[in-house]
Amino acid sequence: MSKGIEGKVVVITGASSGLGEAAARHLCAQGASVVLGARRADRLQALAKELTAQGGKALALATDVTDYEQVKRLVDTAVRTFGRIDVMLNNAGLMPHSPLERLKIDDWNRTIDVGLKGVLYGIAAALPHMQRQKSGHIINVSSVAGHKVRPGGVVYAATKTAVRVLSEGLRMEVKPYNIRTTIISPGAVATELVDSITEPDIRQGVREMTAEMALPAETFARMVAFAIGQPEQVDVNEILFRPTRQEL
Numbered sequence: 001m002s003k004g005i006e007g008k009v010v011v012i013t014g015a016s017s018g019l020g021e022a023a024a025r026h027l028c029a030q031g032a033s034v035v036l037g038a039r040r041a042d043r044l045q046a047l048a049k050e051l052t053a054q055g056g057k058a059l060a061l062a063t064d065v066t067d068y069e070q071v072k073r074l075v076d077t078a079v080r081t082f083g084r085i086d087v088m089l090n091n092a093g094l095m096p097h098s099p100l101e102r103l104k105i106d107d108w109n110r111t112i113d114v115g116l117k118g119v120l121y122g123i124a125a126a127l128p129h130m131q132r133q134k135s136g137h138i139i140n141v142s143s144v145a146g147h148k149v150r151p152g153g154v155v156y157a158a159t160k161t162a163v164r165v166l167s168e169g170l171r172m173e174v175k176p177y178n179i180r181t182t183i184i185s186p187g188a189v190a191t192e193l194v195d196s197i198t199e200p201d202i203r204q205g206v207r208e209m210t211a212e213m214a215l216p217a218e219t220f221a222r223m224v225a226f227a228i229g230q231p232e233q234v235d236v237n238e239i240l241f242r243p244t245r246q247e248l
């Protein structure tokens with residue numbers, strides 16, 4: 001159990017694998033109640049069952065973040081079940097890298113729909129509750145790609161840059177409501193994210209580039225816990241971390 005985390009109600013999108021799953025496990029172990037959203041209901045249910053069997057409080061709800069009504073239902077269910085929402089972790093994402101000249105328009109649309117509009121929908125769903133509570137914490141997951149654009153990852157970088165911009169704007173706008181905002185920008189972490197690359201040659205290249213240095217997903221979970229666990233008057237606005245070996 002951890003002071004500053006114990007008893008908090010944390011809604012996590014993209015909780016069926018990778019960073020979201022690791023955050024759910026870590027925060028639940030620290031005494032948070034976790035509400036898990038993603039599309040793969042079977043994986044979410046299995047995780048919630050496992051966490052509950054260990055004595056934690058966890059709830060799973062199939063959620064597609066490209067649909068505002070589904071995100072609202074996830075957050076409203078958290079509030080109805082646990083009485084409040086303390087943290088909204090907008091984490092769901094995909095990274096279908098390819099050079100623009102390949103014109104992978106469907107990939108571009110999905111990247112924007114999940115990585116940008118999905119984050120906005122998470123904010124929209126959580127904000128009214130947090131305003132009413134006069135407390136809350138919105139954590140948005142960006143990336144090193146939100147700080148640096150590279151050939152082949154342009155649309156992804158554009159959404160991750162946009163996430164940082166809207167998080168900073170949100171930070172200023174929610175001052176009257178005592179709401180904290182954090183951007184977390186990971187470098188290479190070992191998850192299923194590379195599988196979302198639809199071009200086989202690019203997928204293979206990224207896999208080879210990151211395989212040796214990628215950090216375990218628990219690294220991200222510790223960053224989330226650090227931000228949440230600070231005293232209420234401390235607002236950790238941005239965390240950027242990389243494997244020590246990662247140059248870019």
Ligand SMILES: NC(=O)c1ccc[n+]([C@@H]2O[C@H](COP(=O)([O-])OP(=O)(O)OC[C@H]3O[C@@H](n4cnc5c(N)ncnc54)[C@H](OP(=O)(O)O)[C@@H]3O)[C@@H](O)[C@H]2O)c1
Binds near residue numbers: 041187194
């Ligand atoms: N791993 C890294 O190196 C790294 C680095 C920087 C930033 N990030 C960011 O970290 C976040 C998490 O990614 P990850 O690395 O943990 O990858 P991951 O293992 O592939 O997890 C992505 C999560 O997003 C969910 N998701 C995708 N589309 C969704 C949708 N339409 N609605 C709801 N959930 C959706 C997936 O669940 P379902 O498929 O079940 O819906 C899954 O739970 C992403 O925003 C990613 O851009 C990752």
